[in-house]
Amino acid sequence: MKAIVYYNYGSPDVLKYEETEKPTPADDEVLIKVRAASVNPYDWHFMRGMPYLLRLGAGLRQPKNKRLGVDAAGQVEAVGKNITQFKLDDEVFGCCKGAFAEYACASESKVVLKPANLTFEQAASIPIAGLTALQGLRRGGLEDRGENQAGKKVLVNGATGGVGTFAVQIAKSFAAEVTGVCSTKNVEMLRSIGADHVIDYRKEDFTKCGPRYDLIFDCVANHSLSAFRRVLNPKGNYIMVGAADGGGRWMIGLLARLLRAMVMSWVVSQEFVMVGAKITKEDLTLLGELMKTGPIKPIIDRCYRLREIPEAIRHVETGHARGKVVITL
Numbered sequence: 001m002k003a004i005v006y007y008n009y010g011s012p013d014v015l016k017y018e019e020t021e022k023p024t025p026a027d028d029e030v031l032i033k034v035r036a037a038s039v040n041p042y043d044w045h046f047m048r049g050m051p052y053l054l055r056l057g058a059g060l061r062q063p064k065n066k067r068l069g070v071d072a073a074g075q076v077e078a079v080g081k082n083i084t085q086f087k088l089d090d091e092v093f094g095c096c097k098g099a100f101a102e103y104a105c106a107s108e109s110k111v112v113l114k115p116a117n118l119t120f121e122q123a124a125s126i127p128i129a130g131l132t133a134l135q136g137l138r139r140g141g142l143e144d145r146g147e148n149q150a151g152k153k154v155l156v157n158g159a160t161g162g163v164g165t166f167a168v169q170i171a172k173s174f175a176a177e178v179t180g181v182c183s184t185k186n187v188e189m190l191r192s193i194g195a196d197h198v199i200d201y202r203k204e205d206f207t208k209c210g211p212r213y214d215l216i217f218d219c220v221a222n223h224s225l226s227a228f229r230r231v232l233n234p235k236g237n238y239i240m241v242g243a244a245d246g247g248g249r250w251m252i253g254l255l256a257r258l259l260r261a262m263v264m265s266w267v268v269s270q271e272f273v274m275v276g277a278k279i280t281k282e283d284l285t286l287l288g289e290l291m292k293t294g295p296i297k298p299i300i301d302r303c304y305r306l307r308e309i310p311e312a313i314r315h316v317e318t319g320h321a322r323g324k325v326v327i328t329l
């Protein structure tokens with residue numbers, strides 16, 4: 001089968017489109033014929049081996065795992081002997097090992113059935129970005145059913161990327177009043193996905209004036225925690241899911257920020273927390289339902305072919321993707 005493989009850390013030039021062996025599923029895995037995949041900043045972190053701390057697990061000098069990619073949608077091609085929930089040809093989506101390939105294995109606990117009315121591309125756009133948005137908003141105090149939170153004020157910083165477009169739409173579907181922050185070129189797109197208010201960061205610094213928010217959902221980390229606190233309600237929550245520089249080479253800035261967040265959460269009434277996505281079937285199913293029934297629209301920036309993954313990753317690395325970057329097989 002064809003797959004994207006890499007033998008050394010580095011720029012997208014290290015990615016090779018090669019013939020490799022088709023994987024065999026373990027007892028609790030399914031083998032998926034990948035029909036679509038999507039790119040996350042996570043993928044270029046592993047490609048570059050950065051921040052360096054990541055190499056402690058991924059391989060100090062070279063990547064231990066030569067395959068890349070997580071988000072995928074496709075058809076079940078084979079099942080391990082303990083699999084009870086899936087059968088051959090089921091259409092599924094979720095998180096795989098090495099999704100940038102014609103075939104990839106996934107643990108049964110990390111994939112769910114694809115709603116029939118979603119394309120493979122739409123379903124592949126969901127997993128990591130959708131889970132991060134959903135779980136971050138929940139951790140910030142939004143509940144899945146919005147009866148008690150109508151009008152809760154949520155600000156999404158970095159609202160037009162992979163995670164941000166999900167966060168805006170999920171917060172809207174949970175009845176919040178949503179403000180999105182983006183650059184000039186994305187203002188109309190942000191309105192079109194339901195943001196009640198749009199702030200163009202090239203013209204206005206929302207931390208300097210303006211309303212206060214019950215929840216700030218931050219994908220960019222481009223202001224200090226004190227600046228965010230100025231526009232947070234006294235009992236508000238600040239949830240950070242990522243940083244524009246990806247934590248830098250050594251992650252020192254990010255670690256210092258986490259430490260400050262812990263200390264601030266002790267001494268002030270607001271909470272400052274960093275959230276990472278957990279892959280759960282319940283949340284993947286919920287996200288599929290939200291897309292199937294309409295509250296979430298798939299926002300797909302561009303589609304690339306498998307052999308064009310270096311280009312796709314270059315695009316995501318700019319930090320200015322509009323929604324999700326998808327790979328079509």
Ligand SMILES: NC(=O)c1ccc[n+]([C@@H]2O[C@H](COP(=O)([O-])OP(=O)(O)OC[C@H]3O[C@@H](n4cnc5c(N)ncnc54)[C@H](OP(=O)(O)O)[C@@H]3O)[C@@H](O)[C@H]2O)c1
Pocket residue numbers: 040041042128129132157158159160161162163164181182183184186201219220222241242243244246275276277316319320321322323
């Ligand atoms: N914690 C987790 O489990 C988890 C999971 C997924 C992602 N992440 C992290 O979350 C972050 C966002 O991920 P993503 O997939 O959404 O990335 P992305 O698709 O690359 O989107 C980045 C977005 O940031 C916006 N942006 C750039 N500079 C900005 C600024 N100064 N002010 C406001 N917005 C700005 C861009 O919008 P413009 O083009 O309009 O500038 C772009 O839409 C990344 O750091 C990623 O590593 C974390």
